[in-house]
Amino acid sequence: MMRGAAFALLLLGACDALPRDPAGTSARIERNRIFTVALADPALRSAPQVGRLVEEIERRTKARAQWRSGSGEPLFQQLDEGRIDLVIGRFTADSPWAADVAFAPALSTSGTKDAPIELKAAIRNGENRWIMTVERASRAISREARDQ
Amino acid sequence: MSQSSLPQELREPMARAIRLEYWNIFWTLTIIVTMGLVLGQSETMKTAWIEDTLGLVPPIMFLIAAHMERHSHRSRRFPFGFERVNGLGFFVAAVALTAVGALLLYNALMALGTQEHATVGSIVILGHDLWLGWLMLAAQIYSLIPPLFIGRKELPLAKQLNDKLLHTDALMNKANWLTGAAGLAGIIGLGLGWWWADSLAAAIISVDVLNDGIKALRSSTAELVDGAPRALSSTDLSQDAQKVCDRLQAEFPDATVRLRETGRLIRAEVHDTHPPSECRHPRHYWPDDEDRAWRLAQVSFIPPMEADEKS
Numbered sequence: 001m002m003r004g005a006a007f008a009l010l011l012l013g014a015c016d017a018l019p020r021d022p023a024g025t026s027a028r029i030e031r032n033r034i035f036t037v038a039l040a041d042p043a044l045r046s047a048p049q050v051g052r053l054v055e056e057i058e059r060r061t062k063a064r065a066q067w068r069s070g071s072g073e074p075l076f077q078q079l080d081e082g083r084i085d086l087v088i089g090r091f092t093a094d095s096p097w098a099a100d101v102a103f104a105p106a107l108s109t110s111g112t113k114d115a116p117i118e119l120k121a122a123i124r125n126g127e128n129r130w131i132m133t134v135e136r137a138s139r140a141i142s143r144e145a146r147d148q
Numbered sequence: 149m150s151q152s153s154l155p156q157e158l159r160e161p162m163a164r165a166i167r168l169e170y171w172n173i174f175w176t177l178t179i180i181v182t183m184g185l186v187l188g189q190s191e192t193m194k195t196a197w198i199e200d201t202l203g204l205v206p207p208i209m210f211l212i213a214a215h216m217e218r219h220s221h222r223s224r225r226f227p228f229g230f231e232r233v234n235g236l237g238f239f240v241a242a243v244a245l246t247a248v249g250a251l252l253l254y255n256a257l258m259a260l261g262t263q264e265h266a267t268v269g270s271i272v273i274l275g276h277d278l279w280l281g282w283l284m285l286a287a288q289i290y291s292l293i294p295p296l297f298i299g300r301k302e303l304p305l306a307k308q309l310n311d312k313l314l315h316t317d318a319l320m321n322k323a324n325w326l327t328g329a330a331g332l333a334g335i336i337g338l339g340l341g342w343w344w345a346d347s348l349a350a351a352i353i354s355v356d357v358l359n360d361g362i363k364a365l366r367s368s369t370a371e372l373v374d375g376a377p378r379a380l381s382s383t384d385l386s387q388d389a390q391k392v393c394d395r396l397q398a399e400f401p402d403a404t405v406r407l408r409e410t411g412r413l414i415r416a417e418v419h420d421t422h423p424p425s426e427c428r429h430p431r432h433y434w435p436d437d438e439d440r441a442w443r444l445a446q447v448s449f450i451p452p453m454e455a456d457e458k459s
Contacts, residue, residue, distance in 0.1 A: 018282075018336075018339035019268065019279055019281055019339040019341070020341035022265055102267040102269065125266075128267065128338070131269050131270075132270045135269050136277050139277065146272065
């Protein structure tokens with residue numbers, strides 16, 4: 001019984017050890033206690049779900065969000081180069097950027113049924129631990145994200 | 149003489165092989181579904197999934213060929229029956245393996261060259277966020293188990309039936325642990341933050357697919373162009389055929405012996421000599437144990453031209 005419990009704990013520990021980030025985003029955020037966020041549309045700053053998402057990530061990482069200005073395509077370029085950790089915006093469900101960045105589950109959906117527009121976070125491709133953190137935070141604050 | 153192309157003594161092992169191939173298709177489908185559910189963006193998973201899907205080609209081709217060999221009769225339009233359908237199936241499977249292997253290798257090398265970082269996120273299971281990579285590892289481990297057992301059962305049947313299609317399938321199944329191990333290493337490497345591990349594992353798996361395809365292509369084209377019979381597991385000449393050749397050459401030392409293969413059967417032409425005076429069945433010339441004498445389906449004698457005889 002004790003051996004089983006010890007094995008289960010070991011397994012849980014191993015489960016938590018992976019994944020790691022190729023470019024070390026999570027480790028850097030943990031070390032510097034800062035992560036950088038930009039909004040694809042500055043008007044989103046007042047959206048309650050954006051604030052709640054950033055607060056949830058701050059709580060989970062024990063780091064502070066540092067806001068960066070900018071908009072549109074250059075932000076994705078900066079995200080791809082690792083100069084920004086997170087871009088939050090309203091993106092179409094079949095965004096052409098889907099192959100270049102990773103999207104977290106949508107926090108909310110607007111627009112028409114044929115062309116839905118999703119409020120969601122974009123993260124640098126391949127940074128799997130950091131992606132998981134943002135995905136977990138999205139699910140924690142949004143029922144829609146949880147149901148995806 | 150049997151009206152279908154399959155020798156009488158092969159009916160029972162062929163029935164067993166057909167049952168086994170139906171099981172093979174069933175288990176392969178369970179693997180394809182399991183792997184498909186957890187594919188994600190991983191290059192390794194995509195390559196392994198395509199390889200598993202391709203694994204359906206040999207058993208399907210085998211079943212089609214077996215059906216035609218067993219149930220289609222010789223006719224005016226097909227006087228030799230359908231004994232070469234198996235060879236055609238082998239060729240189709242070989243082309244599919246080679247083409248897809250080359251495509252997968254290209255994709256993997258492109259992903260390595262452009263330094264693509266594969267995203268493998270999380271999934272919610274029973275209220276818990278779980279890294280999708282763990283499910284990928286579980287699916288990879290599952291995909292190793294059925295082929296191992298099926299490959300072991302296929303191998304003796306393939307030898308008994310002298311069936312290259314079945315033999316290629318058996319070897320692919322038996323060697324599946326290698327691609328499985330590469331797949332597991334790729335996902336674990338990805339989890340450890342080595343972005344290149346995913347594409348590298350995909351490249352290794354695709355080289356294996358390509359290698360299987362090229363070997364099968366060489367062997368199958370040899371049969372289609374009436375090359376000498378090839379061994380089951382390689383492109384070397386068949387030992388059975390070599391013994392038949394030696395046996396005929398010993399009895400007809402001045403003759404030229406030519407052998408070719410039609411499916412699982414060997415056909416011999418003995419040139420520049422007269423046939424023996426007594427009537428002999430082709431099996432008479434089989435040099436080894438009687439059990440495999442069915443392989444020699446035809447021995448034809450082509451006498452020398454009259455002018456040659458006079459000189």
